[in-house]
Amino acid sequence: MPKLPPLDENNKVIPHDHEEITNEQYIIRRVSHQHVVSDGNGGQKISSMLFKSNSGELSIDIKKFIEDAGLDVKKFVTNPRFIGSVLICVDQIRALGYKVGYDPIQENPYHGEIWGNLKSQSNIKTLLKQASWFVAIDGVSLNENETL
Amino acid sequence: MGYHSTDIFSGLSSQRVHQQKAIIRPTHEFPYRENISSRLQELICLELGWDGYRAKPVSFDKATFAMNMLEAIYSTNIQTNLPSIVPGVSGDLQIEWHYNGYAIELYVISPHNVCASFYHEDNNTAEELELTSDFSQVITWIKKMMQENTNAKIASVR
Numbered sequence: 001m002p003k004l005p006p007l008d009e010n011n012k013v014i015p016h017d018h019e020e021i022t023n024e025q026y027i028i029r030r031v032s033h034q035h036v037v038s039d040g041n042g043g044q045k046i047s048s049m050l051f052k053s054n055s056g057e058l059s060i061d062i063k064k065f066i067e068d069a070g071l072d073v074k075k076f077v078t079n080p081r082f083i084g085s086v087l088i089c090v091d092q093i094r095a096l097g098y099k100v101g102y103d104p105i106q107e108n109p110y111h112g113e114i115w116g117n118l119k120s121q122s123n124i125k126t127l128l129k130q131a132s133w134f135v136a137i138d139g140v141s142l143n144e145n146e147t148l
Numbered sequence: 149m150g151y152h153s154t155d156i157f158s159g160l161s162s163q164r165v166h167q168q169k170a171i172i173r174p175t176h177e178f179p180y181r182e183n184i185s186s187r188l189q190e191l192i193c194l195e196l197g198w199d200g201y202r203a204k205p206v207s208f209d210k211a212t213f214a215m216n217m218l219e220a221i222y223s224t225n226i227q228t229n230l231p232s233i234v235p236g237v238s239g240d241l242q243i244e245w246h247y248n249g250y251a252i253e254l255y256v257i258s259p260h261n262v263c264a265s266f267y268h269e270d271n272n273t274a275e276e277l278e279l280t281s282d283f284s285q286v287i288t289w290i291k292k293m294m295q296e297n298t299n300a301k302i303a304s305v306r
Contacts, residue, residue: 040247049255079200121253
């Protein structure tokens with residue numbers, strides 16, 4: 001099991017860069033059909049809301065932790081409600097000034113968080129450009145670099 | 149919770165009219181009212197954790213504000229398509245229009261606290277504003293987005 005994260009006096013995880021989430025690893029963000037929007041030209045794309053958070057924290061799955069537990073990662077992060085998922089390299093997230101840490105919860109021991117300013121349009125656009133499909137949604141474009 | 153799509157914002161009419169006067173005085177009918185009301189109703193009724201993690205449903209006050217804001221924008225007789233409305237993880241929401249590579253995003257963090265942005269996907273820069281009750285710049289952006297589309301069509305015909 002990964003080393004437990006630092007906690008504050010209310011047992012809430014303190015924003016941190018977890019030492020076992022190294023820069024070459026990948027995190028996963030699940031995609032709900034709620035994130036799919038019209039691209040205005042007859043197609044569909046993923047909304048920037050996939051990465052926006054007013055609270056400054058965004059839930060993720062830590063891919064390596066799921067793999068280390070011997071689970072099928074794609075099966076673990078996918079179900080009829082969250083039909084797709086994307087990957088981003090931890091290094092690219094930290095390069096934007098965000099912290100990437102571990103925040104296990106009862107229903108997901110591989111749950112982590114990204115902490116930082118998740119309202120900045122330029123950062124959100126960068127995250128979307130850097131993301132790639134892990135479990136793709138048919139007919140939905142993730143970013144403008146992608147060809148379907 | 150069984151809201152009826154046409155009922156969800158009823159009872160707020162006097163408040164809405166008051167707010168509209170403070171924002172943009174409406175002069176025309178609101179073209180997408182039913183579609184938008186129905187979508188907001190759906191987002192208010194989302195279950196906790198709808199994103200696969202810990203996301204909350206959209207809060208009623210933010211949905212109501214979004215409705216008022218869109219009514220004010222569309223009441224200026226602006227010509228554009230129906231926007232997408234996307235829930236956020238904190239009970240917030242975003243209204244967005246996409247057209248020919250252009251994007252307008254109105255991130256409703258709380259009532260009268262909107263992060264607005266306008267950009268083209270091929271361009272790394274974006275116009276970003278924090279809006280409270282004056283959404284005239286959004287109308288300017290929509291006109292620009294639609295005009296660029298018209299110009300592109302004219303150019304392609306030539």
